Amino acid sequence: MKKIVCTTCLVALISMLGISQQLMAQQQSSMQYMHPLDPLDSNEIKLVKQILLKEKKVSNDSSSLFSIINLKEPPKEEVLAYTPGTSFRREAFAYVYDYSTNLFAKAEIDLKTQKLLTYGKIEGKQPVGSFKADSLTSDIVEGNAEWDAALKKRGINPDSVKASHGNFAADLGLAPMGNREKIVSPTYKNKKYGHVPIGGIYAYVDITDRKVLKVIDTGKGWSEPVEVNYFEGDSIKVTLDAPKPVMISQPEGTNYRIEGNQVISPFWKFRFGIHNREGLIVYDVQYFDHAQDSWRYIMYRGGLAEMIVNYGSPDLLNASNNYFDVGEFRLFQDVARPLTAGADAPENATYLPVTLHNDYGSPIHADSSIAVFEEYGGVLWRHQNYSRRATDLAIKYYITAGNYDYGFKWIFKEDGNIKVETELNGIAHIRSVERVTDAPGSADESSEGSYFGTIVEPHVEANNHQHWFVYRFDMDVDGQQNSVGEMNTVNAPVGPENPYGNAMIGKMTMFKSEQEAQRDAKASTSRMWMVMNHHVKNKFDHMSSFMLMPSAGITPLAEKNSSLYNRAPVLYHHFWATPYNPDEMYPAGDYPASNQKGEGLPAWAAQNRSLENTDVVVWYVAGVTHVVRPEEWPIMNQHTVAVSLMPFGFMSSNPVLGMPPANLPDGLSKKASPDKNLSGQKTPASGERE
The missing domain is CATH 3.10.450.40 (Nuclear Transport Factor 2; Chain: A,)
Structure with a gap:
């Protein structure tokens, strides 16, 4: 879909800035958009800097640094009302920092009129990014x-x-x-x-x-x-035999198509983009309900709002090593990491480019940094001799944050489930110590006879630490009028309604306000949280809902008077819910590199706003406690943390019951015929046990 732009304004601006006609043509071409949420391209990033130079808000030397240049997402109501071919706003924002004056400011730019909309200094804070x-x-x-x-x-x-x-x-x-x-x-x-x-x-x-x-x-x-025998990729010696390849191919093509920044399949459609602070974002997530023959809305925006690593050694350096990888370092996205086909993502993936920027406001283009693909998802459903194959749709993005590498993967399953995975890779954080083994009695610091890490080489300790991933899900289940609740599976009281003491119920508690919705995971009751629409029900009067299934309920080990708690009190509950506010994006505050306490999500939730029948955002804190094993040196094998969003009452029955048997290509041996009783014996009726 082509977007009409003010060519006269663009020509005038380019003339004033002395930009070549070739660049003008490139920028004019970049103004052809398919959707308001499409990320900035390289020419738009250049245009942001050029406008700030023209307005004398930055200089053209190395003293002016760009913390973030990113699309300023249009108001939600405008995006939801957008129809292809109609006009929409196109704006960007930039955080700029001048070392010589310690000036930190935020600018907003209209890219269609090439005008500076706002420019304001930010006092007492430090910018996102490590320069x-x-x-x-x-x-x-x-x-x-x-x-x-x-x-x-x-x-x-x-x-x-x-x-x-x-x-x-x-x-x-x-x-x-x-x-x-x-x-x-x-x-x-x-x-x-x-x-x-x-x-x-x-x-x-x-x-x-x-x-x-x-x-x-x-x-x-x-x-x-x-x-230190530190990992060096260029010096790896191959000492093992290569396994026989396991290849994924799709001779008949993919089940999805990509239109601009939208992925569409028979069951799903969603938009995606790379945010220069948050990394991979998914937008406009919808599921096709084949029973109703219609697309149904689930989520407006989902992504990683903060990622924190805190270390457990008692020395000052490690006490300050609370890395806010999103809020302090913008996921180190001054370099994009191309994906390796067959390792980071399968051979059948569609590999897509990303456009980032460096400290000086120049765009960085990187090929093959996003992968969209289908993969074998195991068994979709089975009983007796009836079995169906699951084919998952996935999108993936990798970043390198210092000594760690993180993969961010969204998996969309045919039955309506969404799985959000974060893959942890890389090299363990280390410090120098006196000891050469972990035998007791060293002069190193210890507590109750235990050390604060694992010896991986003489005088090298890999620190005990925790990883935290705070996901933000702007849920719109069948629309924006949603409520939030919690379900616990508990035993019913013994009595006339439970005479044998074996009965159990799913106990539902609705949250009226933000303070009630600050909750912790509880495995013993299979605790889960639900976002529901009271106005839409299935044929059994279940409210249309999606439930958040938590990961392991890891809790912070840093005390509540610690630096970690001061800067990230959000970590001290697993689940939060807030009414939608476009200015409330980052749960540890907008500027966590600064000297601050208690900012972000806990401060917003202190307003105790209503969560009933409104546009809600839910936040989930997933954690990993890592005591490094010797087998994880000099490089770790992958660890994965995941959270799932599952339909509950969103539909009236299994939406993939009608899935046909696996269609294997000609020439592949079928050792068993699907949907047939191969034993020749009587097949028990449904519900019978032999």
């Missing part, structure tokens, strides 16, 4: 008398180390509110020894004012050079 300029901590620390004395006391030449290994100080910091501050430890400049910091020496570094605020020397910690 290359943050590495100047080494220059600031160089020559500091206390720092040098601590190193010399250990026999270390100060010229042999650098001070770039660290994290944002946030609420542990000493700098004035709004200054950019890190806590760092020394590492050897020699790459062979530079994978672990020297223990026991820490510096608070104010990057804004370019000074060392404090040096701490505990007098402890291993400081000798440690040559």
